[in-house]
Amino acid sequence: MYFDLTGRVAVITGASSGFGVQFARALAGQGADLVIIARRKDKLEAVAEEIRGMGRKCLPVVADVTKTEDIQNAVKATIAEYGKVDILVNNAGIGGEDPAEVMPDEQWYRAVNLNLTAMFTTSREFGKEMIKNKYGRVINVASMYGLVGSYSGAAYxxxxxxxxxxxxxxxxxxxxxxxxxxxxxxxFFPTELTEAALNTDEFQNFMKATVPMKRYGKDGELNTALLYLAANESGYTTGTAVVVDGGTTCV
Structure with a gap:
């Protein structure tokens, strides 16, 4: 079976909602045991129970990924539980849509700290363990707006x-x-933060005009990209950006 992750340990940040939960289900469905990281303990515990119900191990770790000490503690907890880490999904992130001329400094710093600096520090700390084992899959969740511009949200x-x-x-x-x-x-994908906005008439018309597939993504349509990049079989693929956007950035 391609993309069999049995025996692998996967760490997911921002795993209490949205893409993080989808990714947890996808990786567990392929046999991986998980470490899920976020700030909301109750939501993490609920996700962990669901994953255990799938027959996989799941360790919830409450942490703020913008704090290096929290990340280091998460690494210690992971190694204590599993002895290794094979896959890291840097999923935690935040938006920020204010026009540049009115964007407060705090919004800029918050986006950079969570979307970039935390990605670096989390990769560095978990990467040390991967380097010891001479094996690893790091998957960073960026955005099609990491490749093209738009009309607002310069920090994002x-x-x-x-x-x-x-x-x-x-x-x-x-x-x-x-x-x-x-x-x-x-x-464009629906999450608990975006679904209401995506389903407005204004945004539906915007997608029809700008997205070749004329719709937003469905639950699960990111999972195949994730599983490919997480798998043993993708060992010759590195430094790439896999775009899953219905063709938005190709026109």
Whole structure:
């Protein structure tokens, strides 16, 4: 079976909602045991129970990925539980849509800290364990707006664009350790934060005009990209950005 992850340990940040929960289900469905990281303990516990119900192990870790000490503690908990880490999904992130001329400093710093700096520090701390084992799959969740611009949200675009190039740089740097580093660049997908906006008439018309498939993504349509990049079989793929956007960035 392609993409069999039995025996692998996968760490997912931002795993209490949205893509993080989808990714947890997808990786567990292929046999991986999980470490799920987020700030909301009650939601993490609910996800962990669901994953255990699928027959996989799941360790919930409450942590703020913008705090290096929290990440280091998460690494310690992971190694204490499993003895290794094979897959890291840097999923935690935040938006920020204010026009540049009115964007407060705090919004800029928050986007850069969570979407970029936390991706670096989480990769660094978990990557140390991958380097020891000479094996790893790092998957960074960026955005199609890491590749193109839009009409607002400069902080989000800048941080996601940096995440894409960080992926390229780290992919080149860690190839010698048998660690691949790749990015997924989603287009429009419904989450608990975006679904209401996506279903407005205004946004539906916007998608019909700008998205070749004329719709937003469905639950699960990111999972195949994730599983490919997480698998043993993708060992010769590194430093890439896999775009899943219904064709938005190809026109």
């Amino acid at each position: 675009h800048a941080s996601k664009g940096a995440a894409v190039n960080f992926t390229r740089a780290l992919g080149a740097e860690w190839a010698k350790y048998n660690i691949t580093v790749n990015a997924i660049c989603p287009g």
